Amino acid sequence: MQDREVEISVEAGFLHEEARIRRSIAKALACKDSEILSWQIVRKSLDARSRVPLYRLRLLVNPSAEPGLHFAYNASGLSANAPNAIVIGFGPAGMFAALELIRNGIRPIILERGSEVRQRRRDVVGIYRERKVDPESNYCFGEGGAGTFSDGKLYTRSTKRGNVRSVLETLVRFGADPDILIEARPHIGTNKLPEIVVRIREAIRAAGGEVHFNTRVDDLILQDGEILGVRAAGSEWQGRAVILATGHSARDIFELLERKGVEIEAKPFALGVRVEHPQELINRIQYKCAPGSYELPPASYNLVRQVRDRGVFSFCMCPGGIIAPAMTNPGEVVVNGWSPSKRNGQFANSGFVVQVEPSDWQQIPGPEALKAMLFQQRVEQVAFEQGGGDLSAPAQSIRDFLHRRSSGKALNTSYIPGVRPTDLRQVLPGFISDRIDGALRYFGKIMPGYAGPEGILVGVESRTSSPVKIPRDRESLEHPFVKGLYPCGEGAGYAGGIVSAALDGIACAAKVQESRSNR
Ligand SMILES: Cc1cc2nc3c(=O)[nH]c(=O)nc-3n(C[C@H](O)[C@H](O)[C@H](O)COP(=O)(O)OP(=O)(O)OC[C@H]3O[C@@H](n4cnc5c(N)ncnc54)[C@H](O)[C@@H]3O)c2cc1C
Structure with a gap:
């Protein structure tokens, strides 16, 4: 047998x-x-x-063969006369696009605004120590993109968008724990991701690809509905295939596209807070067995509730995790979450967000296509002000939030820059805070303790997905009016997470190759 x-x-x-x-x-x-x-x-x-x-x-x-990596990235070096393609952004979409280009014999020229991992780590620490945000190098920008210091959960619903297994195998090839290939909810952890990202960069360079850090693209060279290259760091980079994978936080790229008349549109996204509890409490709620009777991983949850015709849902839940400062500009406060591979922190945190629709940003002044982004930015600026202006985040206990009173006493959270007790209804638009209120009351009933005194809300969780969509042709994946421009990944509205961004990078790179061979 x-x-x-x-x-x-x-x-x-x-x-x-x-x-x-x-x-x-x-x-x-x-x-x-x-x-x-x-x-x-x-x-x-x-x-x-x-x-x-x-x-x-x-x-x-009784397997007949040893388990192996059947779909992982595998490529030899590029020939000296390999054609070029420009990849803007070195997040998961850009990294996997570059690997796929190499596999297809095309040299990726990667332009990344942020620093390489080692310097980037210092810049991120600067947010904690000096309370300074470097707009080029932070939790979202720099080598590996938002993926590098992310939580590294690798589950995705985008199984129809490509070969998820090949993405996971490629991550294993570059150093991830092979367990991610079998776990139903694979997770890498923030401590392990940077070294994987560095190995991918080294492999790209070893194959003949180019990776340029501290090289922000600030203009596109367009002519007669075609892209001829880009301007970055004072130089021109020529290329007739440009994969634009700049992530959901590259506001200057959205502004550039709008200014240049390259069609983009405002897109719904979700906004709210990060909710934090002691991990032990979440274990008690989620696990039905007697505490300590089994060795189980820290529990997680996944919550969805309709409140007055709008979805309220948990987002990017991090068992044993830390709330992270994810802003990309001074004068904003944005939170997100991560956990180390062992998920052994004291707290459990999760985004707790409400869907934002076009009717919510109609009154915002500004170009139509940027209104969702401007709405998002405004809430982040209010969070900065209400946090006291030193990157402390506005926070409130769930109990006080539900009783509509400010939290007066100090709140115990994992957010290292610190929190400022306040009334989050002063930070969040009413349609969001009211629905968060409704959903918390509901979950408080079915998950005893969830809405109790130990729960804390920290604002604001606003970078859940891109507030802009960059259209593209379903077949060629090129912008419908700019030949050679491939909007890609989360920033363009085609991914929501590491794996789906990687899959989209692979898909765009394959289309670059297809277009070359059809010429
Ligand atoms: C704290 C945190 C935790 C997260 N946890 C998870 C998780 O557990 N699981 C999950 O699936 N996802 C998680 N995410 C989200 C995930 O990281 C993103 O979905 C993913 O990185 C998107 O990939 P991307 O390549 O499309 O864009 P990004 O990763 O955003 O990469 C875009 C890159 O483009 C660069 N760039 C921007 N503008 C320019 C320019 N003008 N010129 C040159 N370069 C530019 C940026 O510096 C950046 O490196 C998390 C994110 C954060 C911040």
Whole structure:
């Protein structure tokens, strides 16, 4: 008997007991224990809804081959006369686009406004120590983009957009833990991501690609509906294929496109707060077994509730995590979250956000296509002011928020620049705070303790996705009116997370290659 797939459930405490697993497999396959020679775990997920938590395992029994990386990036160096393509932005979309270009024999010329990882780490620490935001190098900008100091959760709903497995295998090839290939909810962790990003950059350079840091693109060279190159760092870079993967926070790029008459449109996004609890409380709420009776990972949650015809939902939940300052400009406060690979912090945090629709930004003055972005920016500026102007974040206990009173006392959170107790209804637009109120009351009922005194709200979570969409042709993936310009990744509105951004990068690079071979 070879290569049979089977699914079994194993009680959490017995995950490493081979004899028990062998027995379960034999039972599921109606064969003798002795016929089970070996197995590989293909998928592993935890079901902790009952008093006895179970791991559900999909296994390949008696595999005929060693597990390997079948789809991971693999390419030899580029030839000296390889054609060029420009990639703007070195986040997940730009990185995976570059790897795919190389695989197709095209030399990526990557232009990245921020610094390389080592310097970028210092710049990020500057936010904590000196309370200064470098607009070129921060939690969103720099080598690896917003992915580098992200949480590194790798689950995605975009399974139809490409080969998710190939993205995960490529991350493993560059140093991620192979467990991400089998976990139902794979996670890398902020401490591990930077070294993976550096290895990808080194591989791109070793193959003959170019990566230029501190090189912000500030103009596009356009002629007769075609792109001929870009201007960056005082130089012209020529190229008839330009992948624009600048992320959701590159406001100057959106302004540039609007100014140059390159069609873009305002896009709905979500805005709200980050909610934080002691991790222990979330474990108690989510796990039904007696505390400490099983060794389980820190619990997470995923919440959705309609409140007066609008979705309110949790976003980017980080068990054992830290609330991070994710602004890209002085004069704004923006929060996000991450956790280390072990997820062993004291707190659990999550975005808690409300969908923002076109009717919400209609009154904002400014160009139509930038109104959602201007709305977002305005809320971030109010958060900065209400935080006291030193990058402290405005915060309130959930209980005080629901009782409509400011939190007077000091609040215990993981946000290192510190929080300023305030009334978050002064920061958030009314249609958002009212719906957050409604959703918190609901979740407080079905998750005892969630809306209790230990819960804290920290503002504002505003960079959930891009407030702008850059249109593109469904077939060629080029901008409908600018030949050779490939809007890509989260900033253009085609991804929402690391994996989907990577998939979109791969898709755009493949289209660059297709367009070249059709010439
Ligand atoms: C704290 C935090 C935690 C997160 N956690 C997760 C998570 O757990 N899982 C998940 O899937 N996602 C997470 N995300 C979101 C994820 O990082 C993004 O969805 C993803 O990075 C988007 O990829 P991208 O390549 O499209 O854009 P980005 O990663 O935003 O990259 C864009 C790049 O373009 C560069 N750029 C911008 N303008 C210019 C210019 N004019 N010239 C040159 N370069 C420019 C930027 O510096 C940046 O490096 C998190 C984000 C943050 C900030």
